[in-house]
Amino acid sequence: MSSEVEAAFQAMRDLCRLIPTGGLKDRERVERDMEEMISRDYEPYFSGNAALHLLAACQRCGRCCREEKRVAVTIEDCRRIARHLGLSQKTFIIKYTQPHAFKGAAVGSARLLCKAEGEPCPFYDPFLPGCRIHPAKPQVCRAAFYLSKMNLLFCREEREIKAIPDCPADALLRERLAQFQSKIKDEPGERERLDALFTSPGPEVELFLLLLRLKGLEIYFGGDRAERLARRLGLPRLVQEDELREGALLYATALRYGCLSTGAKKKVTED
Incomplete structure (x- = not known):
C-alpha cells in the first residue's frame, strides 16, 4: 500500500x-x-x-479578480476584511462597499465591493500578484470556482x-x-x-x-x-x-x- x-x-x-x-x-x-x-x-x-x-492551491493568477463583474460581500465578510485591514467595520463598509444591485430576501444584508465596470477588484494587486486580502477574502471568492x-x-x-x-x-x-x-x-x-x-x-x-x-x-x-x-x-x-x-x-x-x-x-x- x-x-x-x-x-x-x-x-x-x-x-x-x-x-x-x-x-x-x-x-x-x-x-x-x-x-x-x-x-x-x-x-x-x-x-x-x-x-x-x-x-x-490558489496560484494567485488574478483571473477571478479581473473577470468577475460583481463581488458580493456579507456582513461577516465585511467584519473579517475590516479586521484584516485594521479598519472599523463601519469605515470599511463606507469606503469599500455599495448597495447590492438586487433587492429582496435572497440578497439580505449583502453588499457589493465598489468596482467600476471593466475594472478589477479593488483588492487585486498585479504586483503581488493577486489578492491583497487573500487570507480574509470574501466568501464568494473563497468558494470560487469549485463551490x-x-x-x-x-x-x-x-x-x-x-x-x-x-x-x-x-x-x-x-x-x-x-x-x-x-x-x-x-x-x-x-x-x-x-x-x-x-x-x-x-x-x-x-x-x-x-x-x-x-x-x-x-x-x-x-x-x-x-x-x-x-x-x-x-x-x-x-x-x-x-x-x-x-x-x-x-x-x-x-x-x-x-x-x-x-x-x-x-x-x-x-x-
Whole structure:
C-alpha cells in the first residue's frame, strides 16, 4: 500500500477523536437541516467539489479578480476584511462597499465591493500578484470556482465534474490526481479497496463524508451557520481543512475512477 493511501486512511480514523462521548448528537435533525441548505440531489458533486476545493492551491493568477463583474460581500465578510485591514467595520463598509444591485430576501444584508465596470477588484494587486486580502477574502471568492453556485448547477446538469478552463490551480490539481491515480493502479488490490471504501463505507468513512459535506457548507455559506451545525452535533469545533485534505484526495480519486457511480456518469473528468 502506498504511504499516501495509508496516510489518508489514518486521517479518516483520526477524525473519530472529535466525536463526543456517547456519539454525535441530533445527527438526523442536523442532516435534515443540511439537506435544506444543499439538496442531496447535488451529490456527489457538492462533496466532490468540496474535496477539490480542499486540494487546490490558489496560484494567485488574478483571473477571478479581473473577470468577475460583481463581488458580493456579507456582513461577516465585511467584519473579517475590516479586521484584516485594521479598519472599523463601519469605515470599511463606507469606503469599500455599495448597495447590492438586487433587492429582496435572497440578497439580505449583502453588499457589493465598489468596482467600476471593466475594472478589477479593488483588492487585486498585479504586483503581488493577486489578492491583497487573500487570507480574509470574501466568501464568494473563497468558494470560487469549485463551490460557486454556477459550477454546482453545471455539474448537476452534466452529471460530472469538469475541469475549470484557464485555471492554473485546477490544472495542477488534475495533474496531481492523475499521478495519485497512477500510484493506485500500480498497487495490487488498491483500486478494489478504494471502490469498497466509498460504496460500503464504515463508520470512519461515514464520519469523513459528513464532515466533508459540513466543510463544503462552511465554504459555501460561511462559518457561522456551519459552526451552529457542528455545535448541535456535539463537536468541539469545526474540522480544519488540513484534517480533511488527505481523505479528500481519496474521495476525489474515487470520483475520478467512477467508484461513486450508481449507473450514471458521475466522475471527475480530465478535459
